[in-house]
Amino acid sequence: MVRGIGRGGGARDAVVAFLAFFLLACLQAPGLVVPDTKYDLVADPLRFLAQATHLWTGLSFSGQVQNQVYGYLFPQGPFFALFDLVGLPDWLTQRLWWAVLLTVAYVGTVRVAAALRIGTRGTRAVAGVAYALAPRMLGDLGSISSEIWPVALAPWVLLPVVRVLQGRMSPRRGGAGAALALALMGAVNAVATAAACLPAILWWAMHRPNRTWARLAAWWVPLSLAVCAWWAVPLVLLGWVSPPFLDHIESASVTTRWSSVTEVLRGAATWVPFVSVDRVAGAALTSEPAFVLATGVLAAAGVVGLLRAGMPARG
Known part of the structure; x- marks a missing residue:
């Protein structure tokens, strides 16, 4: 083991x-x-x-x-x-x-x-x-x-x-x-x-x-x-009886608006914290410069690690 x-x-x-x-x-x-x-x-x-x-x-x-x-x-x-x-x-x-x-x-x-x-x-x-x-x-x-x-x-x-x-x-x-x-x-x-x-x-x-x-x-x-x-x-049964309510509250244009490469790598691509301050931690991680920078650096370190020649199972 x-x-x-x-x-x-x-x-x-x-x-x-x-x-x-x-x-x-x-x-x-x-x-x-x-x-x-x-x-x-x-x-x-x-x-x-x-x-x-x-x-x-x-x-x-x-x-x-x-x-x-x-x-x-x-x-x-x-x-x-x-x-x-x-x-x-x-x-x-x-x-x-x-x-x-x-x-x-x-x-x-x-x-x-x-x-x-x-x-x-x-x-x-x-x-x-x-x-x-x-x-x-x-x-x-x-x-x-x-x-x-x-x-x-x-x-x-x-x-x-x-x-x-x-x-x-x-x-x-x-x-x-x-x-x-x-x-x-x-x-x-x-x-x-x-x-x-x-x-x-x-x-x-x-x-x-x-x-x-x-x-x-x-x-x-x-x-x-x-x-x-x-x-x-x-x-499937829910799909038969439910109206398409997501078209009115979570359309693709809304939910993907903040899904940039940077946000995806940071793990912060969820759209709700960008528009709601009720999710305190999420709002801070998407708007406070210190948190954005820290998580961005961490994401960059992860990408660099994946690109290292000695990384196991690299390709």
Whole structure:
């Protein structure tokens, strides 16, 4: 096993990272529930999940079609329901969710870097923190964390694909592992879930086809389709009954207006922080010169690292 991701060291690093992220999360508006994603998911998760099994709800406005609410049925909804049942304060459950999300992103990045033999244990940890606390993550963490949960799991889809193509894992296990990570993403935002699979798909596509390459796809594709069936069917039904409301609130011209190369590399291409100061961290990361410069330098360092001749798996 690659040094630095053995069970002992890897588990200790994950625990330390979780505790650090949990402390960081608890320091943000301690004792208060913030409007992250859906307030009723935090306040009354069991009732919320019961409503999520229906396309229509009469509890909002004069009744409405619910937009992808079924996506909360797994895993975010059960997470909040579990800690609601054990009596944990709502605000602590929310902070615990944030800490889990950041830890998953951190550990996944560290393990991908280790599998590719990039850097040392220390530099991999730095990369993990940089990914977990990237502008994309911080900008949405306290407002719509459901959309960055797939981002946190993206390295976990990539990891088994890397290992299979290195000959260190069987195609069956690799395909199942990638599909499992996809299953854990849920589908509060189907586009976010699909986009989080792109790094793994690109990694697979850029390798020369051979028997292992084909066997991986033979396991990975059908298993991925199977684990998505529970939300893909409701999504189709939603498309049949819902008007094209996104054309009026999130048109392509609006959502891509700030998606310049620089913002994409910084991880700050999400459009909402550019027009709303309610997302405090996101607004600061897109408007405060110090934060823009710092994240820009970090992105530039990453690009330089990728271009180094000695970078493993460079081409």
